[in-house]
Amino acid sequence: MNRLERMMQRCANREAERERAFNEKVARERARREKRHAENVIGGTPKTDQAKELALTLMKVHGLHDWLFEFDRAVFRYGCCHWVRKTITLSRALVELNLMQETGDCILHEIAHALAGVTHWHDKHWKKTAKSIGCTGTRCYGDHVKQPRGKWTCSCPVCGYTAERRKRTKSSCGKCSPTFDPRFLLIWTENL
Numbered sequence: 710m711n712r713l714e715r716m717m718q719r720c721a722n723r724e725a726e727r728e729r730a731f732n733e734k735v736a737r738e739r740a741r742r743e744k745r746h747a748e749n750v751i752g753g754t755p756k757t758d759q760a761k762e763l764a765l766t767l768m769k770v771h772g773l774h775d776w777l778f779e780f781d782r783a784v785f786r787y788g789c790c791h792w793v794r795k796t797i798t799l800s801r802a803l804v805e806l807n808l809m810q811e812t813g814d815c816i817l818h819e820i821a822h823a824l825a826g827v828t829h830w831h832d833k834h835w836k837k838t839a840k841s842i843g844c845t846g847t848r849c850y851g852d853h854v855k856q857p858r859g860k861w862t863c864s865c866p867v868c869g870y871t872a873e874r875r876k877r878t879k880s881s882c883g884k885c886s887p888t889f890d891p892r893f894l895l896i897w898t899e900n901l
């Protein structure tokens with residue numbers, strides 16, 4: 710092989726490597742999407758469709774005739790009551806992950822906010838309103854509500870500490886050293 714041929718060979722190798730990495734990424738994304746979809750469908754109907762229908766029905770039953778329903782992109786709070794926009798929103802991710810029973814309770818929780826009014830937040834009046842419409846009247850959610858998994862798992866090579874994170878950062882283990890220490894650099898793996 711002469712110099713030019715070697716250069717072209719290297720170029721082709723790099724190109725193949727890039728293509729392989731890209732295809733792997735596409736396959737990972739697809740697997741993640743399919744898993745989410747499988748978790749969402751119960752009895753042939755997506756939970757998100759069931760949740761929307763349930764929300765609209767319950768809102769009508771409790772007199773919120775001029776209120777709207779939407780999904781939002783939150784991952785840590787289940788639902789939200791927007792008094793100004795007169796809209797109740799639910800987290801699409803949490804609806805997909807959890808049982809309809811939890812979603813139903815969350816819808817009633819938000820309806821109670823709408824009925825009690827913006828000034829009451831989670832006070833006694835709100836709680837009474839919530840219980841009167843059949844909500845458990847608990848704060849937004851307890852330990853029984855599932856949250857989406859982080860995209861990444863970090864682990865400490867020294868003490869074995871692991872945690873899930875939404876984003877990958879360059880940091881060291883907080884258990885082994887309170888300040889950044891490269892000896893305890895966390896190792897990251899992508900969750901599927």
Ligand SMILES: [Zn+2]
Nearest residue numbers: 818822831849
């Ligand atoms: Zn609340």
Ligand SMILES: [Zn+2]
Nearest residue numbers: 865868882885
């Ligand atoms: Zn550690």
